[in-house]
Amino acid sequence: MIIENHKNLNMETKRENVVRPIDPANFLTEETGSEEKSPGCFSIDFTVAVVLPAGGSGERTGLSTPKQFCTFLNRPLISYTIQAFERIAWIENIVVVIAKDSIDLMVNIIQQFGHKKVKVVLGGSTRHRSIFNGLQAFGESEEESALKKPKVVIIHDAVRPFVEEDFLLKIAIAAKQQGASGAIRPLVSTVIATTSEGYLDHSLERAKYRASEMPQGFLYDVIHQAYVQCSETDFEFGTECLHLVLQYCGTNARLIEGPHTLWKVTYKKDLLAAESIIKETLAQTACVVAGQCEESSRLAGALQKTLGSQDMHVDIVPTSLRRSSAFISKTWNFVHVTVNTAGLADVEELVKTFEETAHSVLYSVVLILVHLDVSEQTSASERMAALGGIRSLAAEAKRKNILLYGILLNPVKDAGQWEEAVENLSQIISALIKERSPALAGQLLWV
């Protein structure tokens, strides 16, 4: 669900000590389970800063909230984009250019999501004016408020949340060597010229043309000079920074084909697409926390197999290690298996750990309690009653962006029925993880 305004941005946060595990914006192309590409593993011997123009009104979405502030999964779009840059060690500063009316909102977002490298600058009436304002935030340090002028500046629309470190590195290096660089994509439709009467004038040979996307990189002095020299017409109607540096500085940009995920959120449907990419990426991994008893291990192993067959990488962690940050930081999805004893105290402890490690600040954490009662004396209603406390626990957890669900697994002896039950259980777990629905938090399901 996309939320149009920011009124629900009120969950408690802990800004210190924020765990910075893999960001979906940066692990889209990584294979799940393979060694994590550690942020900061690239080294670069020149300074790089970023300007994110975010001063537009997003008219084409048809929504009253500018698209960069629309929220999904409890977080505004702009925060995903900022995070995609902020986690990169070689990026020093991020200047975010914001319209006057949204400055307070932006300051709140920075505080709530613990963004640390960001400076907010006032936007202009067009994208080029906003970008120029952003560039002027850098100086020779004689002004106290000025940021140190970088060698290379990357310009990236705030409404393109999926940008990866390896591609940014290519853009930064090419910009340093060539003076300017930019992302391109093959055209998906043919470009045609029309007559003023609305007839076809001519069409372009599609294979010869490319769509110009973002990010783009520049030697700071080159792009700054281009903006200093450009005309009012450029400021008012221009759409291409690469064109400005060619026209005013004679710099031919190096063009690099980027991934399709660089697309710009422009229409309402793009917001839905961005949300589903994030959900899909978050659902690639899970951790099953299980005790050592035979039933626990058997159930955990069966879940690992069935969820694995749905393309989810599942680690099994013994209950004794549940507070270890080494496994917590690897995923945002947890299945806690308990046998005979409901284990609500363990669940409460896990919630506390997520809170203490600020694990749910950037993404919602899904925690599913799967309870199997094999003791023959317990009636169905007693089993339900044992998990009755989950509702209040879930209400408390939800305030911390942790979505707690309960599933009661009916004991079965027959091997065929067991397999069917595990299959059903995995389907439900997988749906809860993929949907991340706050409305279902606190519900007790029965398999």
Ligand SMILES: Nc1ccn([C@@H]2O[C@H](COP(=O)(O)OP(=O)(O)OP(=O)(O)O)[C@@H](O)[C@H]2O)c(=O)n1
């Ligand atoms: N005066 C402006 C206009 C646009 N932008 C930013 O430039 C980026 C790309 O522009 P676009 O997709 O056109 O955004 P909007 O202008 O907001 O959208 P629309 O044209 O639909 O109103 C966005 O991050 C937008 O916020 C900006 O900083 N200042």
Ligand SMILES: O=C(CO)[C@H](O)[C@H](O)COP(=O)(O)O
């Ligand atoms: O792709 C781009 C530059 O090459 C820009 O994102 C694009 O020009 C923005 O333009 P508009 O505001 O018209 O959508």
